[in-house]
Amino acid sequence: MIELENITKVYKAGQTEVPALRGISCRIESGEMVSITGPSGSGKSTLMNIIGCLDKPTSGRYLLDGIEVSKLNDNQLAEIRNKKIGFVFQSFNLLSRTTALANVELPLIYSGASNRRQRALQVLESVGLGHRVNHRPSELAGGEQQRVAIARALVNNPSLILADEPTGNLDTKTSQEIMLIFKQLHEQGMTIVLITHEPDIAAYTQRTIKIRDGQIEGGV
Amino acid sequence: MKLWDCFSTALRALLGNKLRSVLTMLGILIGVAAVISVLSLGSAQAAIVEESFATLGSNLIYVTPRELGMSGVGAQSTLTLKDAQAIAQSAPSVEDVSPMAQTYAQVVAGGESLSNTIIAGVAPQAEWVDNYAVAQGSFITDFDYRARSRVAVLGSEVAKTLFGEMDPTGQSLRIGGRQFQVSGVLESRGMGFGLEDMRVYIPLSTFYTTLATSQVGSRGNSVNIISVQVKSSDMLESAEQEITAILRDTHNIREGEDDDFRVLNVASVADQVTQVLGILQLALAGIAGISLLVGGIGIMNIMLVSVTERIREIGLRKAIGAKRRDIMIQFLIEAATLGLCGGALGIGLGWIIVIIMSNIATNLGFSFTATLSGDAIALAVGVAIFIGLVSGLYPAIRAARLDPIESLRHE
Ligand SMILES: Nc1ncnc2c1ncn2[C@@H]1O[C@H](COP(=O)(O)OP(=O)(O)OP(=O)(O)O)[C@@H](O)[C@H]1O
Ligand SMILES: [Mg+2]
16 A cells, blocks of 8 residues: 655756655555556656655655655665565666576565576466567567566565556557556556556556646546 | 575676676786796796705805906916915815816817817816716816826716717817816706806816916916805805905905905805895786786776666666665676686686796706695685775775666666
């Protein structure tokens, strides 16, 4: 469960201050599938980074599963990112020199898990890439690369999947395939938050949070 | 993150860029190879020096004219046979004395001829004072000396040139046109000081009457060098003083005037040579050390490049749960591995250099045993890893401090 209370974020660009978020309050329940939309520069990614514990808010309170994130140190945040959160990026962000399997194993290395190979294979299988595990990203199509990235996000059994425009680099058909995977995950009980520009994609989610100029516009 | 995973991550990164990794190692490789070969060759060289001086004889003092030219072959010297006799009689610390005078002459035997050969007039004492080992026949005897016999003892090279494989003893030869008989052949001294093997030795008494009548001067028979054997090593200093006093007296040198001779203690000369070689070795090691430093800078440079190139990768690793420490260790291990591999290959290369050098030295006649000590290996590997770690530290800290969001956004 995600609880945000009056979150603000101010970037300092030299002399000027850029207020990216201006008092965001909202709740996302466990097991929800939520989309965040809004114009470019409205603060979607900033919000996502705060939810994903990659960044700290300038002010406000953020509780993730009841834990007050702003009170945690760097190492504890890294651990939360590793265990509780799975990221999916628009540009996939796979390590280009290693195989799909090695990419998926990566989070397990940092959690010190055993049985890594087996677990990674299992997740790759579940996103429909069981036959491509030894391919490098450059040998895979865009949709397949994003599946690898989703597998990597899932491999540590997180409670929350965060996806920043996961279909932004994909064609319509592939986008739909990827969204079906997210939908399946949602049906299995996972909390999913995704950023998108496209109404078609937002339509896959139960609820849409609209952001404009660093504030929530509609939705609750 | 487990240590093994740190290693395999680092190794994978290095193997992903093999050429660059190898080139980066090169600096450390060359540095370690240089250090290893300098150290190994240096210790062998010290042994050679010691051995070379040992062949000259023990507890030895050389007395030569002040002007070095006078100790040269054929030169009229300020030293005389009488000086040698005076030292032998009056210096209590002295065991024995071996005077020597030298000149050039042509030597002919059978069909072979050697022009400008050094003919050394020596006394029978030379055999033990100057430590000549006789291979065949016998050295110049007391009888030869007193009777001014026309006998000659050949250096090993001379014997080989004139007589080949044949036993020269009893054969006759002509020295400066006069008939001599070979009484013995010396064993080779090797490369040490070189000249002994190429000399012909005859009795000093014969020398003055036959070949070098010019060296019979008004002050007596001149000699080029006097070898003095001292009774024991702790008497070397007193012997030096006694010799100086005796010669100043016989040469009528007044108080305040300089000696017209030199007294050289072979052991101290050997010490000086060893010292000079040691300094030389240090200088070489210093140069090798600079190469190691340059190697370290190379590693740091490449690691910085590598961090910049992999900013997105670092951002991603952090996003999926890598701690600062994990990133730092990954880069440190990469740098240390570059150092270690460079060091290991450097030891190999250094050892090859040592083997090649010792083969060359052996072919030149040195008995050469360069050894690669375990200490040197451990030191080289340790230093190489240390350099890798130190060079990798700053890049690793930079990588660890990167902000994940900015890194992920990096193009
Ligand atoms: N590191 C930063 N330093 C300064 N300003 C920043 C920084 N990151 C974001 N901003 C600013 O904060 C605002 C919100 O940025 P953000 O990336 O959250 O927008 P977004 O909604 O994700 O946009 P898009 O749809 O284009 O991805 C923008 O005005 C942006 O310029
Ligand atoms: Mg964005």
